[in-house]
Amino acid sequence: MRDATLRDVALLAGVSARTVSNVVNGYARVSERTREKVERALLELNYRPNVLARNLARGRSGQIAVVVPYLDTPYFAELLQAIIPRAREHGYNVLIDQTDGDAAHERELISRGARAFLFDGMIFSPLGLAQEDLVEIDPDLPLVVLGERVSNGVFDHVGIDDVEASRAATAHLIGLGRRRIAAIGDQPYPTGEAAQLRTRGYRQAHADAGLPVDESLIIPTPRFNRADGSGAMRALLGREDPPDAVFCYSDLVALGALHTALELGRRVPEDVALIGYDDIEEGRYSNPTISTISPDKVAIAATAVERLLRRIGDDEPMPGIEVRAEHRLIPRESTVGKPFAARPHLGGT
Amino acid sequence: MRDATLRDVALLAGVSARTVSNVVNGYARVSERTREKVERALLELNYRPNVLARNLARGRSGQIAVVVPYLDTPYFAELLQAIIPRAREHGYNVLIDQTDGDAAHERELISRGARAFLFDGMIFSPLGLAQEDLVEIDPDLPLVVLGERVSNGVFDHVGIDDVEASRAATAHLIGLGRRRIAAIGDQPYPTGEAAQLRTRGYRQAHADAGLPVDESLIIPTPRFNRADGSGAMRALLGREDPPDAVFCYSDLVALGALHTALELGRRVPEDVALIGYDDIEEGRYSNPTISTISPDKVAIAATAVERLLRRIGDDEPMPGIEVRAEHRLIPRESTVGKPFAARPHLGGT
């Protein structure tokens, strides 16, 4: 049997479609008697509004898109986990897409998706697209960008202060007495802005401490994953003058680096200390556990959704703003060692 | 400026909406001349079909829902990663939802979502819902269930042979000479069918080897995550007669157990060997790496999507079938030790 439509309900209740609609959506005041009649009919026919029709009539899709480069990157998975319930609270469904960092795909989504009424707005974590590409987006598309870009005034941007966080991470290593500190994850090309901010913080920490930067210790990697960290670490440890500490641009990189360091017989942190970035759960269970920069993901998710819905709600395009979420440094075993184990102190001068 | 509609294009091209629709959708044959005219108009107006309107007219939503308990569980993330491109190939968008294992939420999705035209079909990995709950679903909802349930004939089911995989995992440990083998992850209640299948395989391996099962070594856990594995391992190692091997019902459980074993000063695999389940990437980078049961996720994803689309396409409800995906056991360091390290052999009698 076909599902009941609004009209069926109206017929049964002996009222017009308009009134049923009012009841269903809680719009205008409906008299007590009418409401009861309608509600009985609603129940009897087990009515469910057809979302498609509703949205067509309303001129919106009721969905927001969340676009990330990779779904199986724990950081994004954890972020999504926080975004979905927030969106749902506000009656929005979440359409997820992964771009694999493909610039064409990212551009396509930005230019077509919203216009096709696939979604009303988008939370976007760009990878393939450089800052300059983002200026060409449709200013009518409600957009919130996550991560390390800076708003250009047309979309909102939410992220942490990457330069400062990276500076703090590097300073933490310096404070522990490390002097040859490598950095894994630089991306010295236009789409690598995220990485470059971290490199900047790394340099700044060195400058603050009056330490020179050995450029050969800054290792570029195509992505921020385990394999990248592993490969870079292997190269670093193969040198005659290996580093005594490494600032990794993601926890995944740190985990890959850790794996390889141990495999090659190095002790962590005694021989080489490691700090990551993102604070994914995995880093709390590795052996040793990974020190990290912890961005406030819940706040990022909540802010992103809140800003996006506000943009969707406003007809006038509103100027893009910049939101800084909190972050903190969490020292764990990969820099400060096991809590109760007796081991030589490496810190101090 | 408002976006161009089909009608605008028709007007400009001097044809009817019908013809434009034909061109856009590649339906009936259109004469070369007309097609050209239309395509020029299409381009000139930069036309994009309104998906909402199209779907309303077609009576479908063009979306499939993928419902998993937790998005930040690597196994699900990896599965989703494989599902999304498959669905997209066929022109479907993927709506993702996480239920947190909440039975009410799961039931709600099953009963309402499709009827509201939110999605045309659903790939579902149930957690809160017991097998018996699934029989009550709308037989008209195209549904593919993932994981450890068995099809009841109304929906399709795709998964691996859990009993056999679990038997093999346990037999692997027995073959290495282990005799006191614990199992972490049992769930002796109606919604724990997944876990129970694994326990069954565990028992079977013991029976095959003529070994008794120490019931106190079967540790139930509420979920399959790191914290569960860690807690269970702590309890096991606190006993006077600790196990010399553990079969963990997920890699996450194994990773948590590993963390705690090392923390308590045990050597893995010398003192206690560990095997997991799922083959998530994390297990290939842990120290030591985790032996595991590897389900063919790509095949599972492809099969699930393919079956679902077939069900969506068929008007007649088709009988649910059972699809078994491949799996294999991957021995890694957590059972067989480091490849080149000199260490005492524990195998043999």
Add this chain to the structure above:
DNA sequence: CTGAAAGCGCTAACAC
């Protein structure tokens, strides 16, 4: 407070 009716933009009989 409620009814009638005009769309939302597209698809797909049904004609010609």
Add this chain to the structure above:
DNA sequence: GTGTTAGCGCTTTCAG
């Protein structure tokens, strides 16, 4: 081949 047109099911303006 192509045009006409009646919906898809809901929202919402305009009357009353």
